[in-house]
Amino acid sequence: xxxxxxxxxxxRLASAYALGTLRGGARRRFEALAREQAxxxxxxxxxxxxxxxxxxxxxxxxxxxxxxxxxxxxLQGELAAKxxxxxxxxxxxQASAAGSGLGGRLRSLALWRGATAAGALATxxxxxxxxxxxxxxxxxxxxLQARLLTTPQIEYVAVLADDQxxxxxxxxxxxxxxxxxxxxxxxxxxxxxxxxxLWALPPxxxxxxxxxxxxxxxxxxxxxxxxxxxVPTLAISxxxxxxxxxxxxxxxxxxxxxxxxxxxx
Numbered sequence: 001x002x003x004x005x006x007x008x009x010x011x012r013l014a015s016a017y018a019l020g021t022l023r024g025g026a027r028r029r030f031e032a033l034a035r036e037q038a039x040x041x042x043x044x045x046x047x048x049x050x051x052x053x054x055x056x057x058x059x060x061x062x063x064x065x066x067x068x069x070x071x072x073x074x075l076q077g078e079l080a081a082k083x084x085x086x087x088x089x090x091x092x093x094q095a096s097a098a099g100s101g102l103g104g105r106l107r108s109l110a111l112w113r114g115a116t117a118a119g120a121l122a123t124x125x126x127x128x129x130x131x132x133x134x135x136x137x138x139x140x141x142x143x144l145q146a147r148l149l150t151t152p153q154i155e156y157v158a159v160l161a162d163d164q165x166x167x168x169x170x171x172x173x174x175x176x177x178x179x180x181x182x183x184x185x186x187x188x189x190x191x192x193x194x195x196x197x198l199w200a201l202p203p204x205x206x207x208x209x210x211x212x213x214x215x216x217x218x219x220x221x222x223x224x225x226x227x228x229x230x231v232p233t234l235a236i237s238x239x240x241x242x243x244x245x246x247x248x249x250x251x252x253x254x255x256x257x258x259x260x261x262x263x264x265x
Contacts, residue, residue: 018047160256180221197243201233212243
């Protein structure tokens with residue numbers, strides 16, 4: 001397959017590869033072509049860079065102090081286990097060298113008693129460490145559960161492009177918070193007296209307006225899941241300032257459109 005001669009197909013495959021929707025044999029064939037053809041690698045890296053910008057939407061997360069305490073306890077436990085194993089090996093060697101006489105047996109017995117005491121102490125330390133870890137992990141789990149409640153659940157993704165397959169808008173839908181997030185990824189800027197308007201193009205019936213876009217690079221619109229579920233395509237039209245009513249559909253040119261994909265992972 002010569003994707004270089006079909007830039008539109010190359011761009012679609014690269015975007016699907018970066019989004020993770022290109023799977024199975026198709027994904028492996030794309031990776032093989034990327035290893036052999038530099039333009040394919042460039043297209044994939046370009047889309048991966050665009051998708052990576054989505055991380056700007058997430059709040060930075062700082063590990064809780066309990067995480068570092070748990071790591072330190074685990075390291076200390078491993079060191080204690082290694083020291084105990086070294087003590088056992090040294091005891092065995094000394095017992096072997098002591099001979100079979102009564103004095104050697106007594107020394108061996110004393111050494112084994114010392115090793116047993118050290119093992120009991122190590123076991124006690126392990127139990128105490130385990131109890132501390134359980135308490136710390138309980139607090140950490142509670143923090144993670146609270147964080148999950150505020151983390152967006154991105155279930156729908158779309159890349160809207162023009163007639164030349166040049167991407168202009170990355171659209172994601174957070175089902176839990178009922179928010180559409182649109183990020184401009186191209187250089188298009190509408191005139192001051194015009195507005196961009198987002199439309200859902202359902203398989204049956206006319207277009208439905210999802211909102212009028214502002215001039216910011218990152219935009220958010222409220223939407224119900226029913227507004228985007230089973231909608232195969234999204235489109236953006238250029239309309240008079242403030243947009244047009246949904247009932248009449250787009251009145252200006254449709255500048256960008258793309259398939260709305262429901263993530264499976």
